[in-house]
Amino acid sequence: METSAIGQARPQINAREKVLGRARYAGDLKLAGMLHARLLRAPHAHARIVSVDTSAARALAGVRAVATGADVPDRRWGVGHKQQHVLARGVVRFVGEEVAAVVAETPEIAEEALDLIRVEYEELAPLLDPALSLDPGVPQVHEGGNLSEEINIDRGDVDAAFAGADLIHEETYTTHSQYPGYMEPMATLAEVDGAGRLNVWTSTQSVFLARQRLAEALDRPISSIRVIQPTVGGGFGGKIIEERSSVIAAFLATLVDRPVRLGLSRLDDILSGCFSVPATIRLKMGMTRDGTIVAKEVDILADCGAYAGLAGEVMTVTAMRSDNMQRIRNIRTRARLVYTHTMPRGAFRGFGGAQMSFALNSHMATMAEMLGLDVIELHRKNAIGPGETSVHDWKIGSCELPACLDQVSEAIGWGEKRSRAKAGGVLRRGVGMAAAMHVSGNRTIGNWDGSTILLKVNEDGRAVVHTGESDMGQGAFTMLAQICAETLGIPVAHVTVAAPDTDNSPYCIGTLASRVTINGGMAMVKAAEEARATILAAAAAKLGCDAEDLALVDGVIRSADGAHTAPLAEICRYHIYRHGGEGIYVKGSHDPQTVRFDGDFRGNIAPAYSFAAQAVEVEVDTETGQVRLVETYLSDDCGVAINPLAVHGQSNGAAVQALGWTLYEELHFEGGRVINGNLADYTMATADAVPMMHSMIVEGYEPNGPLGAKGASETAILPGAAAIANAVYDAIGVRITDLPITPEKILAGLAELEEASLA
Amino acid sequence: MSHHWISLTLNGETIEAEVPANRLLSDFLRDQLALTGTKRGCETGVCGACSILIDGEVSKSCLSLAVQAHGKTITTVEGLAQGQALHVLQAAFMEHGGLQCGYCTPGFLIAAADLLSRNTSPDDAEIRKALSGNICRCTGYQGIVDAVRAAAENLNGT
Numbered sequence: 001m002e003t004s005a006i007g008q009a010r011p012q013i014n015a016r017e018k019v020l021g022r023a024r025y026a027g028d029l030k031l032a033g034m035l036h037a038r039l040l041r042a043p044h045a046h047a048r049i050v051s052v053d054t055s056a057a058r059a060l061a062g063v064r065a066v067a068t069g070a071d072v073p074d075r076r077w078g079v080g081h082k083q084q085h086v087l088a089r090g091v092v093r094f095v096g097e098e099v100a101a102v103v104a105e106t107p108e109i110a111e112e113a114l115d116l117i118r119v120e121y122e123e124l125a126p127l128l129d130p131a132l133s134l135d136p137g138v139p140q141v142h143e144g145g146n147l148s149e150e151i152n153i154d155r156g157d158v159d160a161a162f163a164g165a166d167l168i169h170e171e172t173y174t175t176h177s178q179y180p181g182y183m184e185p186m187a188t189l190a191e192v193d194g195a196g197r198l199n200v201w202t203s204t205q206s207v208f209l210a211r212q213r214l215a216e217a218l219d220r221p222i223s224s225i226r227v228i229q230p231t232v233g234g235g236f237g238g239k240i241i242e243e244r245s246s247v248i249a250a251f252l253a254t255l256v257d258r259p260v261r262l263g264l265s266r267l268d269d270i271l272s273g274c275f276s277v278p279a280t281i282r283l284k285m286g287m288t289r290d291g292t293i294v295a296k297e298v299d300i301l302a303d304c305g306a307y308a309g310l311a312g313e314v315m316t317v318t319a320m321r322s323d324n325m326q327r328i329r330n331i332r333t334r335a336r337l338v339y340t341h342t343m344p345r346g347a348f349r350g351f352g353g354a355q356m357s358f359a360l361n362s363h364m365a366t367m368a369e370m371l372g373l374d375v376i377e378l379h380r381k382n383a384i385g386p387g388e389t390s391v392h393d394w395k396i397g398s399c400e401l402p403a404c405l406d407q408v409s410e411a412i413g414w415g416e417k418r419s420r421a422k423a424g425g426v427l428r429r430g431v432g433m434a435a436a437m438h439v440s441g442n443r444t445i446g447n448w449d450g451s452t453i454l455l456k457v458n459e460d461g462r463a464v465v466h467t468g469e470s471d472m473g474q475g476a477f478t479m480l481a482q483i484c485a486e487t488l489g490i491p492v493a494h495v496t497v498a499a500p501d502t503d504n505s506p507y508c509i510g511t512l513a514s515r516v517t518i519n520g521g522m523a524m525v526k527a528a529e530e531a532r533a534t535i536l537a538a539a540a541a542k543l544g545c546d547a548e549d550l551a552l553v554d555g556v557i558r559s560a561d562g563a564h565t566a567p568l569a570e571i572c573r574y575h576i577y578r579h580g581g582e583g584i585y586v587k588g589s590h591d592p593q594t595v596r597f598d599g600d601f602r603g604n605i606a607p608a609y610s611f612a613a614q615a616v617e618v619e620v621d622t623e624t625g626q627v628r629l630v631e632t633y634l635s636d637d638c639g640v641a642i643n644p645l646a647v648h649g650q651s652n653g654a655a656v657q658a659l660g661w662t663l664y665e666e667l668h669f670e671g672g673r674v675i676n677g678n679l680a681d682y683t684m685a686t687a688d689a690v691p692m693m694h695s696m697i698v699e700g701y702e703p704n705g706p707l708g709a710k711g712a713s714e715t716a717i718l719p720g721a722a723a724i725a726n727a728v729y730d731a732i733g734v735r736i737t738d739l740p741i742t743p744e745k746i747l748a749g750l751a752e753l754e755e756a757s758l759a
Numbered sequence: 760m761s762h763h764w765i766s767l768t769l770n771g772e773t774i775e776a777e778v779p780a781n782r783l784l785s786d787f788l789r790d791q792l793a794l795t796g797t798k799r800g801c802e803t804g805v806c807g808a809c810s811i812l813i814d815g816e817v818s819k820s821c822l823s824l825a826v827q828a829h830g831k832t833i834t835t836v837e838g839l840a841q842g843q844a845l846h847v848l849q850a851a852f853m854e855h856g857g858l859q860c861g862y863c864t865p866g867f868l869i870a871a872a873d874l875l876s877r878n879t880s881p882d883d884a885e886i887r888k889a890l891s892g893n894i895c896r897c898t899g900y901q902g903i904v905d906a907v908r909a910a911a912e913n914l915n916g917t
Binding site: 266689 | 806887
């Protein structure tokens with residue numbers, strides 16, 4: 001091949017259909033006879049459902065079905081905690097909880113019918129503040145109390161280490177909930193076909209986890225359900241297994257003998273959507289004079305809202321992931337997850353890492369200043385390195401964190417900007433940085449993290465890849481096509497990746513934990529190697545030479561001496577004719593050599609770990625309190641970048657998402673009710689609000705990854721908030737410890753400084 | 760609900776259709792004409808996923824009624840390419856990482872087409888301002904800005 005299939009910027013293999021407007025998302029799909037569903041949501045944060053009268057709604061012309069909690073399966077579904085019915089039964093636990101559903105001939109009729117449903121509630125006192133959740137006498141969200149989960153981790157001798165520290169600093173940081181904000185609101189099309197099977201097209205990050213959850217929630221056999229993934233318009237963690245609308249849509253399809261589509265409006269999606277887990281983090285850290293971290297004590301209170309979902313797993317990440325980035329040995333951590341009568345929270349890009357990254361990196365910057373050290377040197381001093389085993393027994397393979405630190409500090413002119421004289425005036429600039437780590441893969445969903453690829457090489461020499469791993473927009477299919485092309489020896493354009501479909505795809509976990517490139521990619525390497533060996537053996541038989549002398553390059557088979565040559569298509573046809581009609585159809589499976597956490601949260605859970613650093617410059621308007629991001633440089637250690645265009649796109653998108661969380665996005669509640677459930681009032685950054693994004697890649701080589709690659713993208717969302725907070729501090733001397741950083745907090749901080757200076 | 764006959768030029772073809780008086784233009788395009796490239800993202804005129812060109816100017820189709828399209832010339836994302844030949848913006852979005860999940864892409868393409876029809880050599884600030892009525896959650900906008908700049912340069916032969 002003239003150029004390698006990997007390592008160069010390459011458009012997504014499905015980019016053309018996307019720019020043509022012809023990619024089909026779940027809400028674009030239509031089946032003959034399709035009906036439309038709409039949902040009635042609870043207006044109270046906590047109430048008993050006294051009665052539901054659906055008679056008028058049922059009587060409306062064009063209404064085909066009305067369902068309430070009385071109609072749904074008795075079995076409760078959930079991730080770890082089995083807490084939810086398909087529709088609320090008996091009690092509602094947050095404003096927006098789905099109480100009833102209508103299926104009708106048109107969306108307009110369904111909406112009209114919702115207005116005719118009469119629900120009588122007995123309002124109950126809600127618990128809205130997680131800080132009060134464990135107090136005696138407060139409202140209980142579930143029987144068994146408001147504590148959902150508690151974890152405790154104790155490593156080394158924390159008290160002795162603190163006693164020996166030269167500097168101890170303690171601070172409490174609060175982080176808020178972020179909406180994933182995928183541009184495609186949740187949509188599902190479901191039908192029970194003539195054979196009685198339930199077919200579901202839904203916007204999901206995992207068809208197999210979706211099928212498993214539907215089987216549980218609808219209480220029917222797994223194999224009676226088929227889940228097919230259309231093009232997905234973004235997920236960011238919110239479309240793994242916590243959203244509820246696909247479950248409701250599938251249930252409604254079982255009530256009627258026609259297809260049902262449920263497309264959420266943006267308000268619906270926000271009210272039911274899976275926001276990230278807000279956490280309050282008390283962090284106490286001890287260092288020796290030279291900046292070595294000797295002890296850490298952490299106390300976390302996280303809020304999962306009304307139902308636990310994946311929030312327990314998210315909190316575990318908040319509690320211990322960043323410990324593994326540094327050589328610290330003495331740690332005491334307590335983390336508690338509590339219920340409130342608010343919307344359920346859970347998985348979101350970074351999976352709890354961003355919360356602690358904000359606290360840790362804010363803390364490191366503060367302590368660096370106290371010790372008179374440069375924070376970048378502090379990171380470098382404590383950074384774990386390749387070949388080391390962390391405090392929680394994580395085995396670090398490749399690690400280019402020091403190179404990431406070099407890259408961002410050089411790019412932004414760190415030394416020069418840090419040492420410049422502080423100008424007064426209205427607009428003041430400052431720089432800040434942060435560093436973070438993330439997993440590539442995670443052995444937590446059952447005791448495995450495997451992936452399988454089925455690879456078919458057609459009679460024309462072109463390949464079809466079958467996978468259960470999902471492309472939600474991040475470019476997973478392109479990554480697989482590139483690895484397939486590179487390993488097999490055909491052009492990328494000759495590879496098609498079939499959309500995940502539980503009937504036709506091999507079982508895979510799906511897109512979460514930055515696991516698809518490393519684990520799906522390894523399965524792809526194995527499958528392509530198997531196909532190549534099969535092809536070369538067939539070619540050797542046909543050409544009368546040794547397979548070892550043959551190579552497959554750019555779709556052509558050649559012997560080293562040039563004496564033998566054959567187009568791939570010819571050998572593929574030959575294989576069919578001479579192997580009893582068997583085409584080239586092989587599989588590759590990969591389950592990394594990792595372990596599940598033991599009872600004490602120890603164990604190497606991922607085959608590789610990714611690192612990132614970010615440096616930013618901000619400008620603070622001291623009159624209005626506005627913070628503007630002036631420059632940002634983000635460096636990602638993702639191993640070999642299979643597709644740099646995709647890595648840069650992921651890093652830039654993550655950096656802007658982090659910027660939104662830090663400065664612009666804030667969910668507002670009033671009595672448990674979301675009062676800014678629309679994109680005008682929940683403000684995600686637009687193009688004019690962000691500067692040129694500089695994304696950089698430090699290429700290492702990950703020995704456990706496909707062609708040297710590991711996960712990209714999630715790591716990149718982790719450093720942003722602290723980098724901005726640190727830059728704000730550098731600019732104006734105000735340390736913001738509670739996100740988001742709003743103009744009000746900036747002005748209050750400045751006023752406090754002024755008062756202190758006058759005192 | 761009263762119904763109305765409307766006539767308009769859509770992606771270069773004259774079409775006639777009967778629409779209910781309250782049908783949104785975005786719903787008319789998507790549900791009645793199966794032009795699903797125009798997306799529903801917020802239905803409040805904020806996200807721009809439903810952007811189309813009406814008489815050459817960018818407009819959010821969730822904010823107008825189908826009956827208001829009577830007599831107008833409309834271009835949706837499906838009307839940008841000429842047969843198999845991509846519009847210069849479509850090719851640039853592909854090449855420069857102007858899209859990931861693709862859901863916002865039709866709206867951005869339309870907003871960018873509107874910009875380039877008014878300003879053939881926009882600088883980055885002008886590009887960002889022209890695209891500020893659209894939201895993308897995947898790209899951080901850099902790939903989109905790069906793509907629009909490259910498309911303008913391509914059109915100008917620079």
